[in-house]
Amino acid sequence: MEYQGVLKKMSTENLECVQYYLDMKSDFLNINQLLNRVISLSFITYECLNCGSEREIYRQGFCKKCFFESPRVADWILRPELSKAHLDKEDRDLEYEKEMQLQPHIVYLANSSNVKVGVTRKSQVPTRWIDQGAHEAIEILEVPNRYLAGITEVALKKHVADKTNWRKMLRNDIEEADLKDWKVKLMPFIPEETKEYFLEKDKAMNIYFPVEKYPIKPKSLNLIKQESFVGKLVGIKGQYLIFEDDTVFNIRSNEGLVVRIRIVKK
Template sequence: MTYEGVLTKMQTELNDVVQYYLVFEQDFLNLNQVLDKKLSINFLKYRCLKCEKEKKVFANGVCYQCFSTSPDMGQWVIRPELSTAHLGQEDRDLDYEQQAQLQPHIVYLANSSNVKIGVTRKSQIPTRWIDQGAHEAIEVVEVPNRYLAGITEVALKEHVSDKTNWRQMLTNNLKDLDLVAIKEELRPYLPEEVKEYYLPNAQELEIKFPVLTYPSAIKTLNLGKTPFYEGILKGIKGQYLIFHDGMVFNVRKHEGFGVSLDIS
């Protein structure tokens, strides 16, 4: 069976085991049903997810021009402490920024490879945790805007990492941690203006991923350099496909790549 379309990040559904979907314009594929089957990936062409032109993607599935001008590609996306919509100050498009920034945000702890601090919109829980391959996660504070979440992350990353070791996550070299206890240990370091938003009763969420076997060593597939690959799908975790030979494919890094997929 063959599917064709432009890659976007996999859509997910939290269940006993996370369900993964590739969604194309005219079709979709439940990747859980492809486990232990041969999957071939053939790169056809680029297409910017913003302007939809056949231009090489620069980052986040968009061409350089769109990356440089789109309101959802501003610095505040990666560095939420730079958010200014709460002050009425525009970066690229104040209406968009107010809608995106002035909504509830969660600062959380996630354990993908090690415990890390992170920020996301409340509406993105638990999707954000699944995308990061976290097998356990917990909310720390819920704040009314992105700026407060950002300054909280800046304060807490002095005491806990804000990075994920993706190789460790994909080889399943993990430790179960007491996130409730770690959350309490971090509580004194919250910025003063955020302390009232602390979530004392938040509990850990455990997440199970559809992985049959984990690789002992990892190779990464880059379709820009290797436009065709074929292998047996052994697992899906975070935004990665894991194959029998240790090859891993980061779907999110390939947003904007037009591909054909063949399952046999």
């Protein structure tokens, strides 16, 4: 069987084990069903997720022009403390920015390889944690806009990490930690203007990923340079496909690539 389409991050469903789905335009694949099968991946061309052109992808699935013009990839997305919609100030598109920024956001702790602090829209819980490959996460605050979440994250990341070590995450080399204890330890460092939004509930969410075999020395597949790859799929974690030979392929960082997926062997 063969499928072709432009890569966008896998959608997920948090059941007993996370279910992964890939939208290939004419087909909607449940990637879990490809586990323990030999598949081939082939690079065909590019397709910008914003304008649909075949221009080379620059970053985050966008061609260079769209990356510097689209409100979907503005600086406030990666740095929420730069959000200005609550002040009625435009960055690239005020209507879009209000829609995205002026909604409930969660400041959280997650453990993917180590404990880290992060920010996500409330509507993206637990999707954001799954995408990071976190096996456990807990909410700290629920605030009414992205700016307040951002300034809280800035304050807390002076005392806890804000990044995931992707290699450790894929190896399942996880530092054991009590997120409830971490939440209590970080309370004194929450900014005064967001203390009122602290969530008293202390229940952490556990997440289980469909991985048969973790890579010992994960090596990242560059499909543009290599053009094609064949391997046995043995796991899915975060937004990574994990193959038997320790090759890993990050769907998220390859958004905008048009690829062909073929099941070589069942």
